[in-house]
Amino acid sequence: MKTIKAIADLEALVGSGAISEASLTYVGRLFQQMYEALGQEKNIGEFSLEEYGYIVILEQDDDIRNLKGIGLTPEEGDLLGEWLEYVELERLSNGQEIWKIGLLYDNAYFQTFISEVGKLEPEVEAWLSEQHLETELFTSQSWRKLATTKDDQTDNINQH
Known part of the structure; x- marks a missing residue:
């Protein structure tokens, strides 16, 4: 397990072989997005x-x-026993797939887990696949419901 808390943690992974270059690029972009959202005028090194x-x-x-x-x-x-916010399956530029897992501990602390597909036990990979399908199903049903609700509201407004 590797933890990425600061840019130095990312730099330590370069050339280590711990994850593929494509995965490292993905994690670097994710860190950059988090920095942009949470950095609050600190430089990236701090x-x-x-x-x-x-x-x-x-x-x-x-x-x-x-x-x-x-x-x-x-x-x-x-x-495996936690209520996950999401399990996403991401396809990287080289065709490799990774799991991106979100776990909200409380309103201010959100952990992101990354795993290259196929690196974990088969039972865990199967569980992640099930969680991913549930996430996809929930998301698609939520968007359909939202779209239907908005269409109904628009129809009601147009009728008056």
Whole structure:
């Protein structure tokens, strides 16, 4: 497991072989977006995600049921037992796919997990796939409901 809290953490991954270059580029863009949203006039070298929720890169040997280093344990609730905000499947420029997982701890702390598809246990990969499908289903139903509601409201306005 690698944690990305600051730009120095990203720089340490360059050339390490911990993740692919395409994944590293994706994580770098994600960090940049978080910096732009939360940086509050700090330069990027001083900025840290420590207080907001940082990026966690899950690796092949990680026990996803016991991520003690970041406070997710079987006793306190592991990643598989948490109510995830989303599980997205992202296709990178080189065709590789990664999981992007969002977990909201409270109103001010949001953890983002990244894992290259196929790096975790088959059971965990299957679970992530199920969670992704549920996220997609919920999102598509929510947008359809929202669109239908807006169309109904527009019709009501146009009738008066």
